[in-house]
Amino acid sequence: MMHRFIRLAVVILAALQIASAAAHAAAPPEATIRSFYARLLQTMREGPQLGDKGRYQALAPAIRQSFDLPAMAEMAVGLAWTSFSPAQRQQVTDAFARYTIATYANSFDSYGGQRFEVTGARTTAYGTIVDSRIIQANGNPVAIDYLMLRNGDNWQIKDVYLTGTVSQLATLRAQFSAVLGQQGVRGLVATLNRKADTLVASSGP
Numbered sequence: 703m704m705h706r707f708i709r710l711a712v713v714i715l716a717a718l719q720i721a722s723a724a725a726h727a728a729a730p731p732e733a734t735i736r737s738f739y740a741r742l743l744q745t746m747r748e749g750p751q752l753g754d755k756g757r758y759q760a761l762a763p764a765i766r767q768s769f770d771l772p773a774m775a776e777m778a779v780g781l782a783w784t785s786f787s788p789a790q791r792q793q794v795t796d797a798f799a800r801y802t803i804a805t806y807a808n809s810f811d812s813y814g815g816q817r818f819e820v821t822g823a824r825t826t827a828y829g830t831i832v833d834s835r836i837i838q839a840n841g842n843p844v845a846i847d848y849l850m851l852r853n854g855d856n857w858q859i860k861d862v863y864l865t866g867t868v869s870q871l872a873t874l875r876a877q878f879s880a881v882l883g884q885q886g887v888r889g890l891v892a893t894l895n896r897k898a899d900t901l902v903a904s905s906g907p
Contacts, residue, residue, distance in 0.1 A: 731830045731850040731857035732820050738768040738859075739818040739834070742806070746813040754902045757807040765806060770851070770858040771799045777861070778874040779890075782882055790887045797894035804898035815839040823850075829860060 741764035745757055752760060765771075775798035776783045776791075786794065817837040824831050829851045835843045845866035850857045862870040881890045 729857070730823065731832050732823050734768050734850065734857045734859070735820050735832050735834055735848055738764055739820070742810055743813070743816075743818060745807075746810050746816070749810070749812040754807065757811060758803055758902045761806050762803050765803050766799065767856075768859055769802065770853055770860055771795060771802065773851075773858075773860055774798065774802075774871060777871045779878055779882070780875050782879070786887060793891045794887065794894075797891045797898070800898040801894040801901075804901040808901040830857070831863075833866075 741761065745752065745760045748760070749757055772795045775795040778798065779786075779794060783791065816839055819835050819837065821833045821835060823833065829849050832848045832850055833845070834847065835845050837843050845863075847863040847866050848859045849861040849863070851860050864870060878890060881893050885893070
């Protein structure tokens with residue numbers, strides 16, 4: 703009788719674990735954007751009180767979780783990435799992360815009645831596109847779409863399409879290429895860190 707009870711308990715536990723794993727894996731890519739928008743909106747509401755450094759620190763965990771920053775840094779650099787040493791790749795990734803976080807902390811510094819809406823998702827040959835828009839205080843919508851790819855159990859952002867069509871990474875690739883051609887990897891790292899410092903005074907690592 704006891705052996706039968708133990709076997710039943712093991713079967714139930716295994717079923718619960720499978721159901722839990724399935725529920726976790728079933729989270730759609732839109733959930734990543736909604737979670738990020740919730741953190742962004744909260745930071746905007748607290749923006750003046752937080753100040754530059756506070757907004758940076760508030761947004762950093764959400765951005766590092768929602769964005770695949772190492773992959774985005776590689777895509778922004780392009781083919782030159784293959785010639786980088788592991789140490790150089792890490793330096794560029796770290797500087798790119800600081801620049802990305804500082805850009806959001808600077809651009810979304812206060813709340814004026816804006817709304818963030820996730821309007822749908824569609825599958826493409828490159829990954830899943832999550833469509834969203836920012837409704838400005840005057841009511842005008844601005845489309846911002848996200849290229850999402852699965853990274854383990856999570857969906858992460860791999861590129862951002864401003865106004866729904868302009869690839870952020872394609873724009874950055876042109877800028878990075880010019881800096882790399884003139885100043886090399888060290889110059890690119892210095893440029894990104896300098897821009898981050900300019901966007902957000904005293905922004906953290």
